[in-house]
Amino acid sequence: MLSAVSIILFLITGLIAGAFGGLLGLGGAVILVPVLTLGFGLPIHLAIPVSLISNIFVSLTSVMSYRRRGLLHRRTIWIMNVWSVTGIILGTLVAAWSPDTRIKLLFGIFLLFMIAEAVLVKREIDLGEAQEPEKLNVPAFSALGFCMGLLGALLGIGGGTLAVPVQNSLLKVPLRNAIANSLATIVVSASVGAVTYFIVGSGTLFSATEALVIAAAIVPGSVIGAKLATMFSDRLPVRYIRYIFYLVLLYISYNMIRSGMGW
Template sequence: MEWVLLVIIGLAAGTLGSLMGLGGGIIIVPALMVLSGYTAILSGMTPQVAVGTSLLIMIFTGLSSTLAYIKQKKVDYRSGLLFFIGSGPGAIFGVWLNKDINVDTFLVYFGIFIVFVSFVLMVRKHLKPLKIRQKGIKRTYINESGEEIEYGYQPVLAIAISFVVGMFSGLFGIGGGSLMVPAMILLFGFPAHTAVATSMFMIFLSSIVSSISHISLGNVDWLYALALVPGAWFGGKLGAYINQRLANDTVVHLLRLMLIIIGVRLIWQGITG
């Protein structure tokens, strides 16, 4: 029964991660940490193993959802590769930060981070995207109504933000999409669907880097990963399918609500731990 539960967690993580561009770690890591106190197979779970295993799973979630979004023609490859220039090194730095962190501290910091992201999304309509300077990269997107939407960014700023995103990915095992998607929407003017699809592409690449780092440190439980991968793979495809049928605002509202609930729960668990 416990192994079936892991498969279900993988499916939920893959679906929500792909739907909102998070990567799924924001579900897997808290689930592993919470269940470690209630199930025999997960007893003794450490933040390092939870994060390392989560990042390995996100390779499959990222690949699965990216392939689905490629069919929908929503992935901005050039932007994703440029973001990876920052997120790759950032992920390695995050793995180093994760080495000696204890459980309660990890949960509190993780929860605060998630609540901060939800707050950013809450005030997003009151913030104006940065103006695209002459030397900045510009992109255009044609939505379902046939309207042409312009978005863009300064490469240096984008890489710097991606480095921070990668750092949180390696530290918390969340893929970084919970910060990258809001940044893409708020700062660069990305349409929500394009931001989610491109975020999953970047998460796929950065998860490979951070997973290798965690594997080298012995932070991956291969049995847990084996149970989580099938659900994460199919969930990645399911999330991309659902995303195609939701309006941009709906995606953002779902993301915000989920982050608030999970963030508060983690902070409480860390404080009372």
């Protein structure tokens, strides 16, 4: 049973993770997984299912707001979702066979890769929104969905760290639409991932009861944070959203690599 202090700390953690997740299209796990493992000292195989559960609620809360504003590209989301299911099932199996340190190291290296891509690839600042084009790059969105699912299960991050910049930079999807598409895909992939992870790892890699109790303490804060983020997202310049995004990734990457290397 969690103490009152632990419940408050988990609630605050969820609030912060949900705010970042809703604002940047990450689902919140890019904050939540490192905090649970590095801050609370939880095994990463326990942090991942907790994070996936939180991702469901954070993403769903934000998606409903983005849907009302007409930012969702429905065919794009459908394509990514179909392939994300395959990726997340495969990623769950790989994660179940991987040691904690290897997953932490992979988490940090992946974030470094995303930061390097942001610095080296020149892109225009996108301040607008757009309707979904009639002709879609189906192979590209399929591959993106698969990678989202794979990373979501393997690292518990939802896949938004990949989906948002790839849609925006390579597939020319406006940033706010890319964030909305990413979150809508995370709703499905995180749901499938959570169920699969509990089937594969419950009782061996982690305690299902402990995971559900911690998730119950985190989710209310996550939902509130995500709701607040989507309410204020239009008031923040896209340039500053990107700055926040990559500064957070840099800090998390360093700490996850350090922990994975045993420093």
